Amino acid sequence: MKRKRRNKGGTRFYMMMSIICLTVLFIGYSYVYNLSEKRKSGQDITTISILYNEGSDESKTSAIDKIMSYFNIFLEKTFKEKESSNKLIESVDKSNTEVFKKIESNETEEKDLEIYNEREEKKPITNTPLFISSNRHENFFKIIESSPASRSSAPRNIIIDAASVNEKLNVVIFHTHATEAYFPHVEGNYRSHDETYNVMGVGNKITSNLKSLGIDVNHLKDYNDYPDYNSSYANSSYAVSQVLSNSKKNVLIDIHRDGAEENSSYEQFLSRVKTTIINDKTAATCTLVVGDKNGNSEELKKNAQLLFNISEQMYPGLFRDVIVRPGAYFNQYYSDYALLLEVGSTLNHIDEVNYTIELLTNIMVEYIDEIANTN
Template identity: 35%
Template structure:
């Protein structure tokens, strides 16, 4: 784990045992809905910015569709919201997605809230974190977890972290390399809205949509495995 906060990560904070959440309902949304990937033979599309598109069939929202379908196949109840939060304006995306998720929660009770992103590595546009699982080339995943270190109220950050640790532990055992080390930051990232809320970065700009989609069946499988252990 890359700890960018001043918090000391004790065994108690990192121990996911005893975590009590609604484990059957999942919200998926996208603060940066227009994030997209390197184009490929299978997925060619019109960009509306650098590695960005408003076409939901080719953005990170399409990756969310894939995750939703696999999760539903395991019997999860999934609410996938594909509202644009970063278009036409990028600034204020997190404020807008906060409002969206609050609205979703009015009608759909869920502790597991996934903000699904595509990572951006500064100027390294060709960076493509990959892992091969069986015959599948999969974009690597990464948790970005928030805290109250920035001064905003966030009573759930330790619960969120326990959940992410549980998911990553399971993934590391079953599919080593699927996840990169998670990052813990001072920002809240709207993760105060759930007891198992997280950002999951799916690949980076150098990955193709094919690779991002491949990862989702393994991620859904891990979620199902963890549900059975809770």
């Protein structure tokens, strides 16, 4: 009687496949674990770019791009901190000298204003945009407070020695996230190249207003968040570094707009504080953001508070807060006079923003004049 011959080849094949599968699972687990640890330590681990709606074709996106995009969203939801883990330290009264709000958390959430380490890269990077199903990030700032009262203030007559200002200051307006847009431009998840609705257009108008008063302004019209959103801060860092002055004070104004994920708690907050009444007209409110990882963070806070105080004197309620973001740079290491200014949000109509631009121009003139005349 013949013995049946064992299929040794088949056994080896299944053993090899089992080993390969276990290895892949181990590597995948290690990768996810390392990313989660980086997220907990506050490091920026964004792995995707934004596919903009204008001139884009989602069908051309490769399968691996889509997988990586959804993997990042899975990672965000898996390791997102609980709302209760965030605490705010804020002043009791805005009339006090300190108006800062600082976010403390055990983990760092996904954010629009990503942290960028200037010592890692100083050259602009451009990659092929990838697919993403949603690019709004919930609860970037955990702020819980009541809506500020509607206020009004008398209009101001502006008098400034432009020649003196131009001799002392290098005023630069730029946009790390230039495609950020306002209602009613909802396409592309409030991101657009249409300067009628985006923050590049806001920069255009403020620049034009300041120049009409004789103030020299260098408006950098780079779309630093397109086509690769992940490289926004690397790109804007490089752009700003090319126009710094060695003989003047560098006033660097990075204009953004606020926003929140739809139906999130932060969107509910924004809906309460998105506008204020100035001279019987509706204006979009603003915030200032300071990255506390900069070596000059104390000076940054001091100068942000100066702008806030000027705004409160001229148009009370226009600025909501000065927010300190732990572990962030935001390219503010270049100058003690670097401002990250959020003008309105996705909930604001462009008409409200345009009125805010008029008010901001007057505030900026006062702020610029004060800096120019301070040793």
